[in-house]
Amino acid sequence: MPQHSTSGSPSSKPFGRLLLTGASGNLGRQLRGALAHWADHVRVSDIAALGEAAPHEELCPADLADRAAVTHMVEGVDAIVHLGGISIDAPFDDLIEANIRGTYNLYEAARKHSVKRVVFASSNHVTGFHPVTSVLDAEADHRPDSLYGVTKSFGESLSRYYYDRFGIETVCLRIGSSFEEPKNARMLVTFLSYGDFIELVRCSLFANRVGHAVVYGVSDNPASWWNNAKAGFLGYRPRDSSAPYAARFPATAPNADLADPAQLFQGGPFVLGEPMEKVAR
Amino acid sequence: MPQHSTSGSPSSKPFGRLLLTGASGNLGRQLRGALAHWADHVRVSDIAALGEAAPHEELCPADLADRAAVTHMVEGVDAIVHLGGISIDAPFDDLIEANIRGTYNLYEAARKHSVKRVVFASSNHVTGFHPVTSVLDAEADHRPDSLYGVTKSFGESLSRYYYDRFGIETVCLRIGSSFEEPKNARMLVTFLSYGDFIELVRCSLFANRVGHAVVYGVSDNPASWWNNAKAGFLGYRPRDSSAPYAARFPATAPNADLADPAQLFQGGPFVLGEPMEKVAR
């Protein structure tokens, strides 16, 4: 059961209680602090260690595949930022538990507890098999580049169902590459600064109505594969860019190997992965 | 009959004579001064009191529903900025006179006097029944949110006819919310500063060819429901934004009432209006 902080004091923050799943991951750690500005209480959850709770925080360790645990985790929250699950390619049996059963558990819990807004960490890998010479928007067809991408595509479909059927709004963030800095030439295109990531979550939580929205999580980089014009209602305006890092990956003559899928498709090296066998299941 | 100023002196201003209808309204008052820079003579008209005439001005009080008056009003002008008519919801019989018969009278007069350009104050309420989670452009289908919006839709259709049939060009300005400052949270999306309004009229008057154009009148606000890319030939680049006023309408958790039409549709409270009976017709 979630460890509620005892807070009876009056509050001027917009949300009473927000839930952050995947709080111990790369992006969860970035966001955890920011949520304090938006909610009186922040419930943080992960299957990994969560560290110390800040005064406004409730620690809620949980396995997303555990339905009962997830149901309890969601109780009493106003909105959810769902970063939890597996965020790289993995054996499909693992992906089923974390990203398929886990996401289902989360939405079922939201339905039972009347939570009306979810910010869902989807991924650019939902559309990673589009060529790098296309510019996509929210209506691009799903072409996942990996089993991981397939499970994120599933999450988007599932959340669409919960919106159409039960009115639970979701913003699907097709996150590019969110790190401290771009790590390679591809990330000059896909870079999402931590600051812009936080801003995008803020817009997704506070926009008055979002319906079922899809938006690419990307900074204002010079080159882009993605166009967010159709999500203009969110008010997301990136402030950062990969441009300052361009010199680290100096321009070269284009790779002559035109048949290299990792160069041809937006998913980059993901498109070369293969389904993995789970070891010692 | 219009009170012509006597001007035989040479002039370097681009237009000889511009007509401004609705000159005494909120936006008319803003624009009245600016027109002096673009035309030697500015004829100003309204059904309400017009105040004192500046030296370059011709006062032309008129009821738009009075065909003869409108015919005279339009004589000798080079272009028209048509802000006149009723700009809020009203009994339909009134809307007919001001916005339907009145707009017809204006275009007929333009045809008779060979006026070739009209800037027509349409309204975002022509498309106000689109959801707030859509981003519209000039080709969005008409979904008026009120009888007022229906009459503006009529004006757009009528002006299309006068362009296709008689070559009279029109720019339809689907004006958002043009006030000194945004007055509520919705206007953070729909705000059009007075400065941007004047700039949009300037672009609409001076663009060499406009055909029959539709453009949303909106500043460069953070969140937007409208995309003017298809009107790029007008050269309108908003300089203002609602961002400085955002703090006045602090973010709150999204309204939980998902069934509230005033929150779901772009028209806001307009979508809740009902046809009014005219009192004592």
Added chain:
Amino acid sequence: MPQHSTSGSPSSKPFGRLLLTGASGNLGRQLRGALAHWADHVRVSDIAALGEAAPHEELCPADLADRAAVTHMVEGVDAIVHLGGISIDAPFDDLIEANIRGTYNLYEAARKHSVKRVVFASSNHVTGFHPVTSVLDAEADHRPDSLYGVTKSFGESLSRYYYDRFGIETVCLRIGSSFEEPKNARMLVTFLSYGDFIELVRCSLFANRVGHAVVYGVSDNPASWWNNAKAGFLGYRPRDSSAPYAARFPATAPNADLADPAQLFQGGPFVLGEPMEKVAR
């Protein structure tokens, strides 16, 4: 007040009472008989003489511009086939009364009496300024070819409003040329046989949900400017064709006058009309 027939007997017909406006016009006369198969009671209305009432009929002479008369006319009906109004170009003041005020009166009456379905006789002249080398569908932009066409465009916008705001469903029939037989070469493209017209009304009345639909009223002619694929849910399948009449208008070498608007635009001779002054208003 409508002259209700006294019918207390049980019935197996789908509708209790249908209202047909414009019952004395060309198409109204065609439809009047067919309605008997679909409704126990058929109320027929026109400003012109209505002839004798059949046993199942209620005669309801009325001027559409007379709000009180229209309100009474609509009382107690289950659905409306609205063919009334002016169906050719006419002085705009006349069009205002019949097609603008009249249509408003009809929808207001429908709202007050909770009528939930209207079949509205719109016209191909709503899009008559599209070139004859285009194939249009329900989403084509309005380019009326006459003031008459502008008022039908108004009717489509108005009915959209009544659907979005009050849930009154409308099928807008953009009728081509519905006569006994095609009368000229243009009608080989625009011909709608009486049989197909009746079938289209039948589909529009009986489809379980129509929302706000737009469909071109045209038979299965060899050449076509219109594509009804987006209205496939109506189930309208034309059975007739202009082909048997083709020999009456034998093929000639194309008219060499490429500048003739009546040949260039779908509206044909309508595009040459000019606004008319009303005589002796």
Added chain:
Amino acid sequence: MPQHSTSGSPSSKPFGRLLLTGASGNLGRQLRGALAHWADHVRVSDIAALGEAAPHEELCPADLADRAAVTHMVEGVDAIVHLGGISIDAPFDDLIEANIRGTYNLYEAARKHSVKRVVFASSNHVTGFHPVTSVLDAEADHRPDSLYGVTKSFGESLSRYYYDRFGIETVCLRIGSSFEEPKNARMLVTFLSYGDFIELVRCSLFANRVGHAVVYGVSDNPASWWNNAKAGFLGYRPRDSSAPYAARFPATAPNADLADPAQLFQGGPFVLGEPMEKVAR
């Protein structure tokens, strides 16, 4: 392990060996006989009883969730018609096993055994939350109407991945309502006759290249929500229609309850379902 028939004789049939999953279901039983005309050997599989094997058949009972069983099942086949899995709404844990893990197992087996073509029984319920007043094609966005529909959406995404990554072609059949005869009014729109179903599978198996195709499985019914023009390369031309059954579901005045989701959305009663708890898991 599959029970191979011993066939060393020469053959003129196009396929050496076809696999049919879900062979004991409603559609599997229809198709089972037809496959004999197209392949020397037909391997039939189901979790339910398979009955007697015909001389050309190999019986291969299997649970799709059993990876090893599925791997063996697929060995040696030239193409797969995958009708297996759960075809109605069900507890999500069951859907995971049959439709998610099971479909993954099937495609992994196809990859391992170099099978290059799958005909996948998807469902119209992938898009069932589109309104009945829309006409959809293969590019409509996924709006599943049930958890069942979500798992079919998953299958389409997964198969897209196996095509983009491994070149395994799939035709996704979004099957309407395939029964002996239409059973209710909705099926007058969604009816797919058994004959047309078999023809659609034939086209899907024999088209020289299909890439990753999506096609609605529907007969040539009078009213339609679906347009297969983009799948014209398959050569599917339905020969049957629901028209002969129309009289069984006589037309009525439209249901006045505009708020009934089962009437508003293509999925019909599916859209009213709710996630089920699995009993005694």
Added chain:
Amino acid sequence: MPQHSTSGSPSSKPFGRLLLTGASGNLGRQLRGALAHWADHVRVSDIAALGEAAPHEELCPADLADRAAVTHMVEGVDAIVHLGGISIDAPFDDLIEANIRGTYNLYEAARKHSVKRVVFASSNHVTGFHPVTSVLDAEADHRPDSLYGVTKSFGESLSRYYYDRFGIETVCLRIGSSFEEPKNARMLVTFLSYGDFIELVRCSLFANRVGHAVVYGVSDNPASWWNNAKAGFLGYRPRDSSAPYAARFPATAPNADLADPAQLFQGGPFVLGEPMEKVAR
């Protein structure tokens, strides 16, 4: 100089004089007879032997690359069916003369002699590098599959220019495979019967306005890569089909070589060609 027939007699045929280029080719021979029904005089031209002139015919042997000859050839004609030029892949220097200089010569001659309609034999090879799993319409982007296809793309661009600049109308026929009968499996998709070819030319000549139109020349074959809905104004309704020939090319299991471009792209074997050196230039 053309050998005019001496015809002073009155005529009831729609055209006075038609010009047919490429009259000695495969399709020219089919069409030559049909033209007699549409014109009093038929001028036939080719670089190859033209045979005997029928009474209504004028023989006009000419090399399309010879500007003066082409200018004379076009004098006095009402419309042109331009089948001339090279219709297979060839050395580019040859294609320049026949298909680029030759087509320019033809349009310049049409301009000088005020000919207002050309029916231009373009080719499906203008779009032959689209995959066989796409269905194209007139707006598909040009992806020629050969240098031959590039020169037909040139002809379409050139004719667009002559329409926009000089008002000369052209129908570009993207002819599939027009032979007595389909010769291979690909032609089951691309077959255009001689009868349908003649009908398509008839529609193209007699439609009152065609602007600059693009239409695929194909019969009503079961499978199709092309959709002519946007050319519905031409009134072309194919009457033939490749279906009766299907049995000659019996269905086989799909070719397993997914990398074979001749199977992947609509152009078939054309896509394997390579630019040819001209021998003994």
Added chain:
Amino acid sequence: MPQHSTSGSPSSKPFGRLLLTGASGNLGRQLRGALAHWADHVRVSDIAALGEAAPHEELCPADLADRAAVTHMVEGVDAIVHLGGISIDAPFDDLIEANIRGTYNLYEAARKHSVKRVVFASSNHVTGFHPVTSVLDAEADHRPDSLYGVTKSFGESLSRYYYDRFGIETVCLRIGSSFEEPKNARMLVTFLSYGDFIELVRCSLFANRVGHAVVYGVSDNPASWWNNAKAGFLGYRPRDSSAPYAARFPATAPNADLADPAQLFQGGPFVLGEPMEKVAR
């Protein structure tokens, strides 16, 4: 034969050798210096005098219509910037040699020497017959405004073929008006500063994959007819604008001659040109 510089020294520049055709033209002179930063060796070619070779340069005078010369010119280069050919309207026989045979020669040479990237100077005149009230993107249909524009359309089609067939990537730059400064009012819309031109070539050379791309070459001018959103993957961000020059072409009331094609179409005065006879061929 190209005059190779002897360079065996190690290099840090991205390209070994770049070829610039049209090096003596207006834009060639601008680019010539910039290429030194991107390549160890720069081969410069023109039919006109090339001036002195810089140390890193190889002078290669050549007539593009001379196949052998072009073949030699291309030997050993890594990429080509093809500005050569005729860049204004000219007699078609001249355009054939320079822009049709010449471009073919260039691509054939690239194929033979395995060059994998070409930056091709196309022109806005490929689409110059679109009206000035349209905003075009890379998918706009070709509507050339001159024979010159037709030959650039040819170049785009040809390069598409070499990409689809042989994998040679091309960026087609539809260059606006690239001069030191805008020279007239039209150029306030079409201006491409030299700096932005060089940046656009840089992006086109260094983007890792470009496939067959089309991008308008235009600075960030206030008014625009072109939208490059679909080429966002190139990373081109113009830094200049025509705005500083606007005062030189002061706004005037719109030209009243609505029938003037040079004002109606994007091509401006080009649309008034006529095919020229070559003098003394």
